[in-house]
Amino acid sequence: MKKRPAAGLTDEDRILWNQVARSATPLKGKALPDDLFEIEDPLPHPQQDVAAAADAAPPPSRRRDGERPAPAPRALDRPTRDKLAKGRLQIEARVDLHGMTQSEAHALLLGFLHRAYALGIRHVLIITGKGSSLGSDGVLRKAVPAWFATPSFKPLVGSYESAARHHGGGGALYVRLRRQTEVKAR
Template sequence: MSGKRHRRSLTEEERRLWRRVGRTVTPLRDRDVAMPDSENLGREFLDAMDTAGPQDGPPARDRKSPLARRYAPPPPPPKPSREPGIDRPTTRKLAKGRISIDARMDLHEMTQDVAYDRLYAFLADQRSRGARHVLVVTGKGRSPGSEGILKRMVPVWLNSARFAGLVSGYTQASRHHGGEGAIYVRLRRLSHPDGSLRP
C-alpha cells in the first residue's frame, strides 16, 4: 500500500541539536554555505529518523567507536578459602581430655617475626614426632598497650600455603585451655614410604 509519507517538523530540542552540529561543520573553500530555512532545517536528519525502525538483529555499531566495544562483565570475586576447622566431636574430646594434647607452645611476648618462625619450627617438629593435636597459646591481647596481634595473625598463618603441609585443622580452645587466647591445632599425619598414613 503506497502513500505519501507525512513529514513531521523538528522539535525545539532537535533544532538546537541541528544548530550545534551546523557550527561544527567547516565550509568548503570558494563556496558560500547557505543555511537552510526553518522549513527545510534538518531534512536529512528527519529522513534518517523516519527510516529508522525496528531491525531484525542488533543495531550495527561503528567498530572505531569506543562505545561499540562490548566489555565482558568483571568476573565474580574469588570465594575466600575456607578455614580448615576441627570437627565438633574432636573439639569436645580435646576439651574434656578424652583426646590428649601432645604438646603446648606459648607465644606470649614474642614479636610477630619470632613467633612466626618458632611456631613453624614447633609444628614441624611435633609432626615429625607423630604428634596429632597441639595447643598454641596466643594470648587474648587485653593487656595495656597490646593489640592482640598474635591472636589475629596465628589463624592467618595456619591458613597460609606454607603451613598447609603441616596443619589439617584448627579451632579456638575451650575455656580451661585458654579460650579466646589459645588454639587447638590438628597436625597432618605422616605417611610411610608406600604412601599409607601412620596411625
C-alpha cells in the same frame, strides 16, 4: 660484701634470674656482679631450635603432576574439640607465644609444628594470648590463624579451633596436625 643466692633457689631459678639480670641495665656507678654468669644454661635456646627446624626437611610433598596442593586448614570437628576440651583426647604438645613479636612467634611456631609433625604428634595447643589493649584482639591471636593458610603451614596443619576456657579460651587454639603419609618407593 657479695650477696649470695638464697639457699632455697634451684639451678633453674638462678638461670632464670641470670637471664633477667643480663637484660637489665645497671644504675649509674653500679656494675654487674662478677659471679652473675657462672651457671651454665642447660635449657634449650629458641634460636638454636628454630635454626635446627629450618635445616630439617619439610614434610614430604605428595603433590605430583595433576594433583592438587594441600587444602587450607578448616575448623576442627565438634566431637574432636569436645574430647580435647574434656580431656578424653590428649593434647600431646603445647607452645606459648606470649610476649613475642610476630617474626619470633612465626619462626618458633613453624619449628614447633615441624618437630611435632616429625614425631607423629596429632593434637597440639598453641597459646597466643588474648591481647593487651582493651577493645582489640591481640596481634598473634589474629595472625596465627592467618599463617595456617600460608604454604609453609598448609602441609602441617589439618584443622584448628579456639580452645576451651580452661585451656586458654579465645587466647589459645587446638590444632590437629595432618597425618604423616608414607612415601612409596619407586
